Amino acid sequence: MDERLKRLGEIPNFIINEVLDFAEYFDRGIVVTLVDTHGVHLRLHLTVVTSELLCERIADALERRYGK
Known part of the structure; x- marks a missing residue:
């Protein structure tokens, strides 16, 4: 296999720089806001099932x- 293709699995698509302390709640779960190294915010809407799967x-x- 091409060495470059092997390394693609090692290239991060989103590097988390910070997880904001505040969390928002919605009817089925929670919203967690992550911040990347460029200051871009990514909001994850997690239910109990998706948060458990993500942690695993x-x-x-x-x-x-x-x-x-």
């Missing part, structure tokens, strides 16, 4: 990269 996937990715 982040934990799995960290374990694969850095070990348990």
